[in-house]
Amino acid sequence: MVQKMAGQSKTAVLTLLYEHKNEFLSGQKISRMIGCSRTAVWKHIQSLVADGFLIESVQKKGYRLTNVPDELNEAAVTVGLKTKHLGQSIHFYDTIGSTQKEALRLADEGAVHGTVILTNEQVSGRGRLGHSWQSQRGKNIALSMILRPELPIEKTPQLTLLTAVAIAKCIEKVTNLSCGIKWPNDILCDGKKLVGILTELQAEATYVKAVVIGVGINVNIDVSSFPAELKTSAASLKSLTGKNYSLALIIQEFLESFEALYTRYLSEGFTCIRPLWEQRALNLGKQIKVRQPGGWIIEGVASGISDEGVLLLKKSDGSIAKIYSADVEWG
Amino acid sequence: MVQKMAGQSKTAVLTLLYEHKNEFLSGQKISRMIGCSRTAVWKHIQSLVADGFLIESVQKKGYRLTNVPDELNEAAVTVGLKTKHLGQSIHFYDTIGSTQKEALRLADEGAVHGTVILTNEQVSGRGRLGHSWQSQRGKNIALSMILRPELPIEKTPQLTLLTAVAIAKCIEKVTNLSCGIKWPNDILCDGKKLVGILTELQAEATYVKAVVIGVGINVNIDVSSFPAELKTSAASLKSLTGKNYSLALIIQEFLESFEALYTRYLSEGFTCIRPLWEQRALNLGKQIKVRQPGGWIIEGVASGISDEGVLLLKKSDGSIAKIYSADVEWG
Structure with a gap:
């Protein structure tokens, strides 16, 4: 104590x-x-x-x-942060297993809406559907946000898309790069993955108690330090621009960008997010395979997203399948 | 170790x-x-x-x-248990804060479908919507089950109703009492609450990773030891029948009853559960107030449940509202 x-x-x-x-x-x-x-x-x-x-x-x-050192510290993020809720409560860990896991634990303990979990070093970050997420001390952003939206459970995937738009806007503003979004949760530049998003829920029956969104952004990491299988598919802001960026500044920019979109979304609904998402969407119109959690595979053309934020898949017989959550293999 | x-x-x-x-x-x-x-x-x-x-x-x-002592032990539950999955992996704790919380933690760590968390003494049990759940060492059943159904997220509330039916069948078989179910998650005898059920979800976007169902059954507890506010509203199997029951035997009966219904449910759907639920339903046809999590209040008559397992509320203008999750005040 x-x-x-x-x-x-x-x-x-x-x-x-x-x-x-x-x-x-x-x-x-x-x-x-x-x-x-x-x-x-x-x-x-x-x-x-x-x-x-x-x-x-x-x-x-x-x-x-x-x-100040390149590594993150709590004060660097909080001083000058222009948000009402998001990041007003920060749990900062110099090193942690997974910000997402800690966020889920804190959410369960009653942490307030807008609580952000930050770390300098995430040693066992998690990605979607049990995948892992690579990180490196002081070079990447790994954060998780606890949200308590009063949303029907079926609308919560929209928050993944909103998050992707918020990150894209943030990166575009800070670096002048242009970002593409690969449904549902990757952000790419030059065809290489820069950002991963993981949305998890805690619910009681269908009542959403908390949505926990994890964000991983490759910032100053040297791509040569990635494992071999990621070297050709992943990028960092540094590998794309040759510059180093302040992690704290990007986090502030993201939190502000997210809160502004989130506030609009709660009052206007997903229709205000959809065009921002679609103008950055990659691979729409392309042939894809969708591997669903149950092991089923659906093939078709990614034809867009609906107003609910689900991916619309046009099958060869012309019928449209709604894809809610899946591991998509872009053909 | x-x-x-x-x-x-x-x-x-x-x-x-x-x-x-x-x-x-x-x-x-x-x-x-x-x-x-x-x-x-x-x-x-x-x-x-x-x-x-x-x-x-x-x-x-x-x-x-x-x-054997009246208190529970792991062997008493596992020996002779006739289930395929449910309870085949048991985590037994002599004392624990909350079986539900531990189950959520274990589910997140990857515990298999059917894992059951049991305890002799739950010191901070949790109920629905942040309520607490009273317990007493060695007198009550407090268990949580980890399920990994391949179900769309909107169908998971059906599992609460299925659980209520399984518990009612178990109690009816063991004690000859007849049980009534108060939507969505209470079981009553003689108008007094005997059982509470709490269903919680872990999901990634809309993909259900785990459903954790907590069950609290008042078995051998002396109702005079309840807090004053529960004395007139709660009952135990002992207070209703004058007899003591083996906790282990009731747990085995419940797990077998649940697994049988669950297996039917997965192949036949909710239509095979609905009549079993409705024949025990209390308060259908009565005036109720529903307080939704957002603070809204809807009034009307509880007119039944749908094939999806949601409560149908008939409003004064004749329209039907579907009630998914709420704190119902029975009028």
């Missing part, structure tokens, strides 16, 4: 330094604002320096944050 | 004694069948005696189980 409190006030010190990034803050002022001793403030500063933060310390003036 | 192995072979010894309840089993035979030393067998027997099992020990003949 004491250790947790110490961790919290270290985060509080860092948050203050972020909030006053171009100013000096005296140890006295920090100690007053946080409610801990000046000695404690000094110790937190030393600890932050050991973590890789560059903090200028000038007699009579105080402390000033001048540079 | 060593301790777990020891616990497992103690359960194995007890299982053998249960399987040969009216015969003597030599220490040598037990040691050979279980693959541990005769000294270890002797230690397990001593430990079982300390737990309250009566075990006759006769020189040259061996050990014979003559009586």
Whole structure:
């Protein structure tokens, strides 16, 4: 408990330094604002320096944050975040098995709508239908969001599509790349996978208690460090643009982009999301095979998505099958 | 790990004694069948005696189980259980916070279809819509089942109704009481609540990964030990019949009853469950108020359930509303 409190006030010190990034803050002022001793403030500063933060310390003036490590920290995401709910409660873990698993656990414990789980290093990330998700310390974004929408259970897949649009808009804004969405949950650039989305539900009978959306974005990772089978199919923002990006800035941009779309969606419905999704849709009009969880395979042409957000598959006999959740093999 | 192995072979010894309840089993035979030393067998027997099992020990003949404590144990449930899947994997806890919570955790870890979580003492049992569920050590049944049906998500509420029928059939068979079902998840006798059912889902978008059904049955509990607010509204098999029942026997009966119905349901659909449910349905034809999770209140007459298993509510204007999940106030 004491250790947790110490961790919290270290985060509080860092948050203050972020909030006053171009100013000096005296140890006295920090100690007053946080409610801990000046000695404690000094110790937190030393600890932050050991973590890789560059903090200028000038007699009579105080402390000033001048540079931060590439790795993520909680203050970097919260300071300046312009959302009402999303990310206003953040659970940050330096390292974690899976943000998604932790989010499901926290959702079950009653975590509020908008809670975000973040980490620097995800060691056993999970993807759709039991697949795993590759990550690398401090190079990628791995986050999970807990949402508590008052939605009928059958509409929740729309949130996966909304998330894809929010991420695409975020990446387009930050990098000027143009993103394509492969139904239902991948984002590609130049035909290579950049982002994965995983939507999971907790429900009581058909009453949705929580929707947990996991987002993995390859940001500064060197694609040569991917396992062989992913080298030709995966990309990162860095591999596409040659630049490094601030993980915290992309997360803020995404959370703001998501919340804006989510708010519109709740009042206007999926019709306001559908065109944004369709203008980025890849592979519509192409022949696909759909492997359903039960082992069935359906073949046909991906002809679009419905207003409910399900994939419409036109079969050879002209009939349309609605595809809700499946492992699609694009032909 | 060593301790777990020891616990497992103690359960194995007890299982053998249960399987040969009216015969003597030599220490040598037990040691050979279980693959541990005769000294270890002797230690397990001593430990079982300390737990309250009566075990006759006769020189040259061996050990014979003559009586068991009222409390539940794993062997009592598994020996003689005539099911194919349900309860073939049992996780037994002497005491636990909530079997439902543990089941959700195990389901997420990949526990197989039919896994059952059982306990002697549930200290923070959960009921529907965040309500709590009262329990008492060794007097009640608290179990959760993990099912992995290949069902569309909208059909999963039918499993709550199926469970209610299975429990009603089990209680009717064991006690000769007649049970009424109050939509969706309560079983009553003489107007008092005897059983609660809680159905929870884990899904990926609309693909159902696991359905976890929690069942609480008041068996040998003295109703005078209930909290004041439940004294007039709750009952136990003992309070209704004056008799004590074997928890293990009721659990076996329920698991067999459930599996039989579940197998029929998967091949024939809900139409084979509906009449069994309706013949026990309480309050059909009565005026009710339905409080939906979003805070809305709908009033009308409960006119039946549909073939999908949803409650049909006839409103004053004659229109029918389908009620999927709600807190019903029976008027």
